[in-house]
Amino acid sequence: MNALSVQNLTVTYDKTPVLQHVGFDIPKGSLTGIIGPNGAGKSTLIKAILQLIPRTSGDIQVYGKPYHRKRRLIGYVPQRSEVDWDFPTSALDVVLMGRYGHIGFIKRPGKKEIQMAQEALRKVGMEDYQDRQISQLSGGQQQRVFLARALAQDARIYFMDEPFVGVDAATEKAIIQLMQEWKDEGKTVLVVHHDLQTVEDYFDHVLLLNKSPVGCGPTQKVFTMENLKQTYGGSLKFIGEHSVVLQERV
Amino acid sequence: MFDLLSNANTQWVLIGSIMLGFASGVIGSFVLLKKQSLISDAMAHATLPGVGLMYIMFEYKSIPLFLIGATMTALLATYSIQLIIKHSRIKTDAAIGSVLSVFFALGIVFLTYISKNTSGNHSGLDDFIFGQAASLVASDVRMITIGSAILILLSALFFKEFKITIFDPLYAMGLGLPVRFLNMVLLGLVVGIVVIGIQMVGVVLIAALLITPPLSARYWTDQLGYMTILSGIFGAVSGVAGTVISTIGEGLPTGPMIVLSTSVIFLFSLLLGSKKGLIPKVVSTHEL
Numbered sequence: 437m438n439a440l441s442v443q444n445l446t447v448t449y450d451k452t453p454v455l456q457h458v459g460f461d462i463p464k465g466s467l468t469g470i471i472g473p474n475g476a477g478k479s480t481l482i483k484a485i486l487q488l489i490p491r492t493s494g495d496i497q498v499y500g501k502p503y504h505r506k507r508r509l510i511g512y513v514p515q516r517s518e519v520d521w522d523f524p525t526s527a528l529d530v531v532l533m534g535r536y537g538h539i540g541f542i543k544r545p546g547k548k549e550i551q552m553a554q555e556a557l558r559k560v561g562m563e564d565y566q567d568r569q570i571s572q573l574s575g576g577q578q579q580r581v582f583l584a585r586a587l588a589q590d591a592r593i594y595f596m597d598e599p600f601v602g603v604d605a606a607t608e609k610a611i612i613q614l615m616q617e618w619k620d621e622g623k624t625v626l627v628v629h630h631d632l633q634t635v636e637d638y639f640d641h642v643l644l645l646n647k648s649p650v651g652c653g654p655t656q657k658v659f660t661m662e663n664l665k666q667t668y669g670g671s672l673k674f675i676g677e678h679s680v681v682l683q684e685r686v
Numbered sequence: 687m688f689d690l691l692s693n694a695n696t697q698w699v700l701i702g703s704i705m706l707g708f709a710s711g712v713i714g715s716f717v718l719l720k721k722q723s724l725i726s727d728a729m730a731h732a733t734l735p736g737v738g739l740m741y742i743m744f745e746y747k748s749i750p751l752f753l754i755g756a757t758m759t760a761l762l763a764t765y766s767i768q769l770i771i772k773h774s775r776i777k778t779d780a781a782i783g784s785v786l787s788v789f790f791a792l793g794i795v796f797l798t799y800i801s802k803n804t805s806g807n808h809s810g811l812d813d814f815i816f817g818q819a820a821s822l823v824a825s826d827v828r829m830i831t832i833g834s835a836i837l838i839l840l841s842a843l844f845f846k847e848f849k850i851t852i853f854d855p856l857y858a859m860g861l862g863l864p865v866r867f868l869n870m871v872l873l874g875l876v877v878g879i880v881v882i883g884i885q886m887v888g889v890v891l892i893a894a895l896l897i898t899p900p901l902s903a904r905y906w907t908d909q910l911g912y913m914t915i916l917s918g919i920f921g922a923v924s925g926v927a928g929t930v931i932s933t934i935g936e937g938l939p940t941g942p943m944i945v946l947s948t949s950v951i952f953l954f955s956l957l958l959g960s961k962k963g964l965i966p967k968v969v970s971t972h973e974l
Contacts, residue, residue: 488859512860519854523719524910533850537861542843569908589861 437499439464439593439624440485445494447477447484453647454480458494460643460652465622467615469629469639469655473668476646478628479515482595486512498593508537511591513582515598521571527581528566531556534588556584560610576607583614593624600631612638635659696933699819700926702827705834706883707895707925707944711917712841713875714896715903715910720852720872724779725764727893728786730880732763734793734889737814741800747811749829749885756881763789764873793889817888817941819929826885833882837875841914844871849910886929888941895921898948905959924948 438461445458455477462468470478483489485496487503498506511534531553532545539545545553557563560580565573573581579599586594599611615625615638626643629635635642635655642659644650644667651658651667717726736759740751763785770781797811813821822830841848850858851868859865876896883892903917928944957965 483856486860488856507862510860512857514854514856518856520719523853524904524908524913525849525853526909529849529910530853533854533857533861536846536850536858536863539846541847544846585857 437464438462438497439466439499440626441497441500442485443495443497445481445484445496446492447480447489447494448492453492455484456648458645458649460649462624462626462641462643462652464499464624465619466624466641467619467639468624468626468641468643469635470626470643470645471629471632471635471659471667472645472650474630476667478630478645479597481645482512482597482626482628486510486595509592511586511589511594513586513594513596513599516575516578516582516601521573521578523570525570526567527557527562527570527573527577527584528553530570530581531566531584531588534585537589552590553584553588556587557581559587560584560614561606574604575602576604579603579607580610583611587614591623594618594626596625596627598628598630600629600634632664695824698824698827699822699933700929702822702830702834703819703886703925703929703944704922705831705838706879706886707899707921707923708918709834709837709841709921710879710883710892710895711899711903711919711921712838712914713872713879714898714921715900715914715917716841716848716852716872717876717896718900718904719910722876723893723897724782725767726876726880726896728763728767728782728789729760729876730884730889730892731786731793732760732789733757733877733880733884734814735759735789735796736793737884738793738796738800738811741811742796749826753881756884757877759789760877760880761873790889813888813939814884815888815890816939817884817886817891817944819886819932819940820936822885830882830886833878837878837882838918840871840875844868845911845914848872886925886940887944888939891941891945894945894948895924898945898952899924902948902952902955902959905955905961905963908961920948920951924951 440462443459445455446453447455458481470481472478480489484491484494496503498509528550532549534556535545535549535552539549554563554566557566560583562577562580562584565577570578570581583599600608615627618625627639629638636659639655641653642655643652644658644663646667651663717723733756736755736757737752739759740755741747744751767781767785770776770785771778800811847863847868851863851865855865879896880892883895887895899920900913900917902920903913906916907913924944924947927947928940931943932938932940955963957963960966
């Protein structure tokens with residue numbers, strides 16, 4: 437069964453198409469890397485699916501139902517740079533936000549919610565930092581707080597936007613471990629990713645994107661040089677058979 | 687002085703200034719963190735033509751009517767700013783600056799017209815510019831007190847929702863929260879506080895009551911909850927201090943006195959605040 441099905445998705449900024457006729461299916465329980473060059477529309481794709489930005493056309497189904505009816509099943513880990521980390525709040529408070537959809541309007545988080553948030557922090561190795569002001573956390577620790585928030589949300593499909601950018605080794609390990617755990621629980625994970633060298637290690641599925649999809653499916657089948665050349669154009673240099681290096685065109 | 691303060695009317699005015707100061711401190715915390723302090727100043731200035739227009743149309747002083755007029759022009763100003771930013775090459779600061787001046791100028795023109803051309807009791811309209819607590823009558827004070835109480839209550843009700851939509855609006859949208867509606871509510875709170883506060887503080891300076899108390903509070907805490915309460919207390923203390931000073935020193939406008947009080951609290955917080963205050967910071971660097 438497909439956890440996510442996207443059809444004919446088009447997004448336009450100021451009359452310039454950013455995504456054109458994007459369509460693909462993501463099977464339940466898969467770990468999908470969304471790969472493509474800068475400006476390929478990877479983050480835009482996630483935001484358009486989550487209906488955070490307006491789209492020109494497109495039909496999105498979650499477990500065979502329209503998106504808005506299954507919104508509760510979706511978890512989102514935004515890019516770390518998108519929030520103001522000087523905001524007066526603690527790590528635990530941010531994780532609690534993951535429960536806001538469940539708590540309901542106007543009501544306050546109770547004991548049960550706080551316990552769930554603490555448990556989520558423990559799972560990402562951040563239990564000692566729950567009262568820390570968020571600006572006093574390292575980049576990796578901030579990312580782990582975001583992960584804990586997604587964990588506390590207890591979603592079925594997770595979208596992560598560049599979670600590996602600027603994090604330390606411990607955080608990278610925590611992210612991979614969590615993704616694997618989610619997969620084992622039958623959850624579906626989609627990750628915007630740009631390090632081509634780790635794609636084969638991290639993901640069992642890939643979506644190659646450059647304004648429209650070049651390929652989507654199991655990593656072995658889709659993550660081929662042929663497809664990568666088509667996705668990246670001339671900006672790729674291939675070294676050896678399995679390792680690829682991205683080289684900016686000068 | 688004590689005679690003056692034991693006067694029943696003065697006591698009511700003091701209660702009004704406490705409530706107004708507290709409400710603006712609370713709402714200001716959200717406005718500051720949303721980085722909309724400057725917009726709130728433009729909105730405050732833009733209430734003046736709305737008030738003037740209502741007086742020209744109906745020729746009598748009625749707070750509910752003024753509220754309607756002020757809300758309309760404040761929202762019109764906000765909308766104009768957004769429109770200018772979206773559809774021209776003019777940047778945010780220039781857009782806010784020009785809209786603020788145009789609306790304020792229009793307000794002054796209306797007030798001048800009123801003082802020259804209308805009959806009836808229009809005394810007190812000038813007070814809308816700098817605020818005059820002494821000119822408040824019982825019904826004004828009642829309106830300020832009840833209005834502030836409602837605004838504080840709304841802030842408390844939507845506290846969790848404001849927190850998440852200001853900190854991480856995209857994530858809040860992802861959770862399915864009505865982010866647009868919440869932004870509208872916050873805008874409504876700002877218009878509300880400006881409109882009920884203009885008679886006491888004046889359109890020119892009411893924004894300072896939204897900006898300075900939360901700025902000061904941020905120097906003492908890293909928790910939004912404490913910050914809003916502390917900011918409310920700072921606002922209330924400033925409100926009382928400004929009102930008392932302006933009542934004792936006859937003819938001193940209330941708005942500037944309140945704003946000077948908030949500034950004293952700010953200086954104190956900037957120097958001594960336990961979170962990144964200048965002196966504690968220097969001391970802790972030397973200890974390390």
